[in-house]
Amino acid sequence: MMRIGIDVGGTNTDAVIVDGGAVIHAVKNPTTADVMSGILASLGQVLGEAAVPASGIGAVMIGTTHFTNAVVQRRDVSPVAAVRIGLPATATLPPFVDWPADLSALIRGPVHMLRGGYEVDGRELVPFDRTGMRAAARAIAESGVTAVGVSSVFSPLNPDIEREAGEILHEECPGISVTLSHELGRIGLLARENVTLLNAALVAMARHTVGAFAEALAQAGIAAPLFITQNDGTVVAADEAAAFPVRSFASGPTNSLRGAAFLSGLENAVVVDVGGTTTDVGNLVRGFPREANNVVEVGGVRTLFRMPDLLSIGLGGGTLCDPADPRAVGPRSVGFRLPERALVFGGPDLTATDIAVAAGLLDIGDRRRVAGLDAAYVAAAMVRMRVMLAEAVDRMKTDATPVPLVAVGGGAFLIPDDLPGVSEVIRVPHAAVANAVGAAIAQVSGEVDQIFTDIERATAVATAQTRAKAHAVRAGAAKGSVKLVEMEDIPLAYLPGNSLRVRVRVVGDVRL
């Protein structure tokens, strides 16, 4: 069965058809304000040009940077109420305490801090203030906000209080969307709460966006199931993705790196993705993005996500170059207006694309419009871009050994064939749509979150891993491809005997 992978980016909506190990066809169209018509155009074009009937498609996988961009660009986010259950602990650091002021101003709604929560050993911190919770729920209903995030001290050990708070909110605030922190994160109250509040702020937009995806599929006559890609390169059903948009935050770079691995056949490489405005440099390790160690911030907010370790620099096809100084490349860019702004397309601005055409790296638009550029200037600007890329690649490498580099993205022509520390620059077909390819080959996961009692830790962990692998295979993963991606065990001192909560997550390629 063939699959369609779609990448809905800020500039372009790309679509590819993948059959087994091969990309059948790929198209690129501008992203539209309503999202849907851009997808519809790409779907129609890719099916039509490849002469594949809609009935021949087994699944559609969509990756999107929409949710992250909403936070980064401070748009389409809803104000949310915050409920924190943990007093008298946590009093000095209320919800939103470490948020950037501009984002907080957009999202921060009523904040209610209530008594309750748990101790590390499972006892109640203090009795949960149910009366206060009901009063808070009524105040939230009156405030008119449409979403609320609930966090409670030690809820990853025991979610009961958060669930009860959620029920009270649903009773008192009909139609409100509730995000509970234990559904999104682990130990670490502030970061877990941040993610919960971001999620709540994005739910309305995510529902709308995912609804537009489904509508586009319906209009294109595709009856196949719709999946949305997640941070870790796996997919979930569309309705679950709409409820948890934060889980798709990093899917763009993940898809790009996974797509590069698929297209190049390489498991270990540096991947350089040159877009219209920025270049992202990441590392493939055994076919997966290398993850960042540090606390990951999204739009300035600390989260506890694991995301690909990326270095972004301000260099892309639309990057502006100063005609007076060949060393002044970027970081400003004409972005998606490249087809109207660049010299070779009849526009007024000198961009990195114009330099590449003048240098003979690329033949698009009207070459005569850059023929007048001074050869020495063009050479100096090319050297500058080479230095920028070389520095970025060097900073992302873990040791001095030369590594292969996979060049992807619409601006991949800016990457020179020889870079220091790089053994070979690999250019692949369909490099411009690596994200959509990554979405099409997204994986299936299996997860186990289970309490084991009076079993050796090693046995408990091994049992959980075996079960998670079985779940993944049942969900459609190819047996040999299943790999461990996350493992965590928390001792539960408050339960009788020697109790251990083990959480294991594995992922595998879809069986084809």
Next chain:
Amino acid sequence: MAIGSWILGTGGGGDPYFSLLEARQHLAAGKRARIIDPLSLPDEALVACVGQMGAPLVKQERLVDGPVIASTITMMEEYLDRRFDAVMLWEIGGNNGFQAVLSGMLLDMPIVDCDAMGRAFPQADMTTFSICELTSYPWTMVDIRRNRMIFVEAEDWSWMERMTRKACTVLGSSAATCKAPRTGAEVKSSTCLHTLSQALRIGRTVKAARVVHADPVAAVVEGEGGRVLFRGKIADVLRRTTEGWLRGTVEIDGLDGDEGRRLRIAFQNEFAVAWMDDTVVATVPDLICLMDTASGDAIGTETVRYGQRVTVIALPAPAILTSERGLKKVGPRAFGYDLDFRSVFSQPAFLEATA
């Protein structure tokens, strides 16, 4: 200070991030931290010493609370019927160094640039006060609820540790304490001097290295006279919360020059002993610090996790800790390991092998 004290925490003491956030709020409200040199204290000055007790994991959920830590000082003043002249740090490492800073800001009290550990340690009897055999009492202990205690007297530091640890566990493995008050003379003779300045210096070193894209780990090693022990990737983490402590081991698979080797580190809140393929390479009281290879941020025993790329470094311990009487309190045997202390910094053979 947050970056530096987290590194000096040797995996324990908790991430100072929450305290940093609270300190910023106090700063914005016009409150100031006045830091003074311990050597400027009159002998007869009365100095409070504050710290937070408990498991770092608990602070990840219960965060910090400056007013509660400050209330331990007020409670001690009421008990003594005497005002304090200044407040000193119990433990520079991790989140605890900030407790004196938050208290000093809230009570408008000078903060003395010294502490009783020079790093972080899991127990009250692992301090310079214990090493110098100063009195261990009285202590005040305050909870986020209305639970307040005074430990009027204790046989010695070990008993004070045992009694307060039990109480701390009952309170949910987290409690604010004001330790036995000290005179100016005691502060000058029996503490690790200028460790608050050291934390600030390390933090500045890391930040300066980041600005110029230099290796922050190397910068700290060079600036503080430390050694790189190992580079690798976390392969396994075993954790147990027992008796109010977080205990366990971290296994690290080597990368780069250490490929093919495995480093194992045992911890009790803080990293205590490191073995390279079954050979001991570092023990307390030398500082064993786990750092993010790229950012130079410290990684704590409660946040270390599978897959992280880390560099393990050793920093020299203050001389008072490595003295004969110091090692009785804070050497490997005090942590239950039948090993003699051999400082990383006096093992030339090992240094050559890993240079």
